[in-house]
Amino acid sequence: MSPSKRAALSCFVLAACACAALGLSPTTTSSDWSVPRRYAGHVVNSRLRFFPTKLLALTFDDGPDPVNTPQVLKALAAYHAHATFFVIGGIAKRHPELLRKIVAGGNCVGNHSFTHPISVSAAGARRELDDTAAAIKKAIGRNPTCFRPPYGIIKGNLAHTAQSLGYPVITWTVSSADTRPIDSRFIANNVIHTPNPGDIVLMHDGAGHKATAAAVPMILRELSAAGFRFVTLPELFRAWDQWLRTHAAKAPAKPHLVKGRK
Numbered sequence: 001m002s003p004s005k006r007a008a009l010s011c012f013v014l015a016a017c018a019c020a021a022l023g024l025s026p027t028t029t030s031s032d033w034s035v036p037r038r039y040a041g042h043v044v045n046s047r048l049r050f051f052p053t054k055l056l057a058l059t060f061d062d063g064p065d066p067v068n069t070p071q072v073l074k075a076l077a078a079y080h081a082h083a084t085f086f087v088i089g090g091i092a093k094r095h096p097e098l099l100r101k102i103v104a105g106g107n108c109v110g111n112h113s114f115t116h117p118i119s120v121s122a123a124g125a126r127r128e129l130d131d132t133a134a135a136i137k138k139a140i141g142r143n144p145t146c147f148r149p150p151y152g153i154i155k156g157n158l159a160h161t162a163q164s165l166g167y168p169v170i171t172w173t174v175s176s177a178d179t180r181p182i183d184s185r186f187i188a189n190n191v192i193h194t195p196n197p198g199d200i201v202l203m204h205d206g207a208g209h210k211a212t213a214a215a216v217p218m219i220l221r222e223l224s225a226a227g228f229r230f231v232t233l234p235e236l237f238r239a240w241d242q243w244l245r246t247h248a249a250k251a252p253a254k255p256h257l258v259k260g261r262k
């Protein structure tokens with residue numbers, strides 16, 4: 001091996017070690033949006049039972065928003081944290097620059113439908129999903145791999161169509177309750193109180209969610225101090241998958257998911 005190659009390799013190893021020591025994922029991990037086969041096309045509305053690693057998946061719905069999204073991104077970057085942003089296609093189309101900012105921070109962009117309907121026909125559902133994926137692809141050059149149904153509805157045409165297209169249909173296991181008129185300290189406390197390793201946290205960065213944006217630094221500060229790391233949903237699913245593969249003999253065959261707090 002040439003000295004320059006050896007130096008490059010040792011830099012890589014040092015960087016990887018530094019990431020591990022700090023509890024951070026290398027960017028290559030957060031930028032990988034692939035989802036293990038056991039979750040693709042399935043509803044995920046629970047966390048993995050017995051999963052021991054203190055990982056949390058923060059999720060932000062209904063954006064992007066020119067005020068709130070950059071504020072959330074700034075807080076995430078300050079804590080070397082990554083999250084998943086379930087964007088509404090109709091809004092994402094108007095703000096491709098915000099999608100690029102989300103991705104530049106090592107975060108994941110997911111599909112949250114184009115118009116956020118409560119119910120829609122099967123044909124309409126396909127359009128909602130495809131038009132949003134197209135808006136995301138046009139902005140950042142890649143397709144979303146995760147879907148969150150509007151209002152968490154997992155029985156309608158949107159969720160069923162998303163499953164048939166291979167999306168995991170993901171709800172949440174901890175709610176910040178930030179759609180209620182509560183202040184940022186309350187929102188933060190709803191998340192900070194006793195999360196379990198592998199929880200999926202529901203929050204919103206859309207218009208009007210100023211209090212959520214203000215709550216994010218408190219959540220990151222307190223839960224980082226408690227030893228949690230913040231990863232994208234695809235990263236969390238891969239960590240679950242890895243754990244199941246390693247502990248398959250000890251883990252109960254099913255159910256392997258447990259209901260979270262709603």
Ligand SMILES: [Zn+2]
Pocket residue numbers: 061062112116149150151
């Ligand atoms: Zn929503």
